[in-house]
Amino acid sequence: MNRHMLFAVLASAALAACAQERSVTSPDAISAAVVTDRVSCPSNSNPAPGERIAGGVEVDGTCILDGVTVNGGITVDSGGHLQFTSSTVNGSISVMGCGELDVNATTNGVGAPTGTTATINGGIVLNASAACTSPALSAADISGNYPRGFAPVICGNAITGDVAVDNLATVAPAKFYIGDPDFGGCTGNTITGALSVSNSSLLEVESNTVGGSVLLSGSTLGLSENTIGGSLQCSNGTVFLPADHGEPSGNTVHGANSC
Numbered sequence: 368m369n370r371h372m373l374f375a376v377l378a379s380a381a382l383a384a385c386a387q388e389r390s391v392t393s394p395d396a397i398s399a400a401v402v403t404d405r406v407s408c409p410s411n412s413n414p415a416p417g418e419r420i421a422g423g424v425e426v427d428g429t430c431i432l433d434g435v436t437v438n439g440g441i442t443v444d445s446g447g448h449l450q451f452t453s454s455t456v457n458g459s460i461s462v463m464g465c466g467e468l469d470v471n472a473t474t475n476g477v478g479a480p481t482g483t484t485a486t487i488n489g490g491i492v493l494n495a496s497a498a499c500t501s502p503a504l505s506a507a508d509i510s511g512n513y514p515r516g517f518a519p520v521i522c523g524n525a526i527t528g529d530v531a532v533d534n535l536a537t538v539a540p541a542k543f544y545i546g547d548p549d550f551g552g553c554t555g556n557t558i559t560g561a562l563s564v565s566n567s568s569l570l571e572v573e574s575n576t577v578g579g580s581v582l583l584s585g586s587t588l589g590l591s592e593n594t595i596g597g598s599l600q601c602s603n604g605t606v607f608l609p610a611d612h613g614e615p616s617g618n619t620v621h622g623a624n625s626c
Contacts, residue, residue, distance in 0.1 A: 405425065407424075423439030424439075426443040431452075433454065436457075438456075443460070449462070451469065453485065470485050471484065471523060484523055485525075487527065520547075521556055525557045528559065532586075546574045558578065562577050568586060571588065572588055573592050574591075576593070585603035588607065595622070601625055
């Protein structure tokens, strides 16, 4: 794969268009180290490194948050692109269908790893939207299916909360990677809550530390070398893929294992 992206889609209502925004006096980057109210990025421009945003961020175009702390969560609108690098969000990241989220990678469909780390204190939920069809945005469109040759990824993140993947499918040979050190150095993630995958196909989940349970329903995925603090549960015909790089196929499960 020569391109990949990091993203997450939350199945929740879009923020109201009339949400209060902080006024600015110019289109230049917001000055660093200033506590602000809610920011619309990039329509209020991109917050500068060192900025602390108190009221959350709404992404309404191509937005780069690098070295920024966000309190109140982030919502990426349909058609928005967020690059989130070396930053912390205290709240969830919510990406609407046909939006794009790249954590520790470049945005706008390129998905080149930046070698940075980010902290998400609120969890990630993925729920793809079948309403988004290529070429609505770029080749990295978030939709029910991913085009051949593209591999969305979640790598090397500290996630406080749950991660849920629902109704997501990739087009072979692409896979959706939640940690896989053999895939371009995609290091595993630390997830304090549960990981749930339902009605989704062609995923690789490898080398992660999950504090809660891993719940798999009606999905096809590779699952190996993970440490699971809770139980591992499989239902509705979940199928495991064979290890793709010769790595061990087992997981360390501290609770019950029904798979």
